[in-house]
Amino acid sequence: RGYIEKDWGRSFPEAWVWMQSSNFDHAGTSFMLSIATIPWLGKSFTGCLCAFLCKGELHRFTTYKGVRIKRVDTSVDRIAVELKQREFTIHVDARKTSGAQLISPVQGSMSGKIDESLTSEIRLKVNEGSTLLFEGTGTNSGLEAVGKLKLKD
Template sequence: MSIHSLFHPETFQGRHKENDYFEGWYFKMAKPSEVLAVIPGVAFGKNKEDRHAFIQVISSAEHRSWNIQFPFDSFKADKKRLLVEIEGNRFTPEEITLDLASDGLQLNGTARNLGLHPFPVTFKSPGIMGWYAYIPFMECFHGVVSTQHTLSGSLSLNGVETDFTGGSGYIEKDWGTSFPEAWVWLQSNCFPSKNVSCMLSVAKIPFLGKIFPGFLGFVQIGGELIRFGTYTGAKITKLESDETHARIQIQTKQQYIEFIAELGPTSKLAAPRQGKMERTILESILGTITVSVRDKDHTLVFQETGTHSGIELSEAKNLWM
């Protein structure tokens, strides 16, 4: 990993990888009539013949998902910034242009991202991973490209055009060898108040021959970004989860934060194991997440419920607590 890549987690990290590797970007666009998640990426298996690019799509309006595979040679990524192209489909932080035709899917148009809120990158903490970003052998790395932004432009899905102007957008990514054995992932930026966004990931993390429960996330309320994770010294004081619900309480040095999540309708996604997209997971983009923040004196300073929320509860009952 180069110094430039380390401090620009949004860029393609897999330039020197040859096998057992995946990388994917998650672009979410939300309006009341339609929520779309579009996930471009690459997957490397054990040899050069076992490589491909992909674009996965989830649509709330159609209540389904698609996984379109492409030859690996069709994947192009800029060295210095987030610019990914796969057979005429172009992804940057500022806009995505889609021209997808597959079995049961016609998706075309351009959506623009306005007023991006990039996640802070510093020497001490180069992104949402904190100092764990410096450890090269982590199973899975996570990056947040934009905590929230507004949208313009329109996309046509199977003949139905959605004007996303004024809608809400979010961008994150993952890369590494495999997704964790078990995890909870919660994300929403569709709250009653403007400029509110959150993300929380809790997972079983293999590290130096052992497995520990790790987590990371943030709550953004206006101009305030509350970041927390195993690396900040924060602690999970309660975790309750089943196949459709999760309740997680976190204590930081300054706040008490609670997430209460309810899964909505789900769609299937392909997920990586040793680089191969051979796992099937379920994701909802129509869940709800209630976020509460209390100060050191337990005084409630924020509580709202986000809709059009991304939720994955993958083997979550096998986490801990």
């Protein structure tokens, strides 16, 4: 159980939410969520990549698997997200704490700044139909929220 990522390109997206935690009360539980405005062929779309590991089973919620982003609300210190994929629903309520400034690429130059917290809290609820699969809180979680995500109506 762990988390690693790699980013490619000259710039980060214009807007995104990213969060990750492996520090839940339920041993062996991990959660990662990234929602971003993805540039594609001169246009853009809002894409989602989410992984939830619980009781040894990895659940993937992704744009290419048909996830629907029902809600993304961001403020200075809170992020609320609701995802739906087939019979699964994920509710996220994250509390962002202060973080550190990281340098990020902007048009190939490392001139951007991102505030990333590593002490945030992620409250997570996952349902399969009407059955509650998981409910818990991840502490000491990584969290970033940059720009304003636009969802289709």
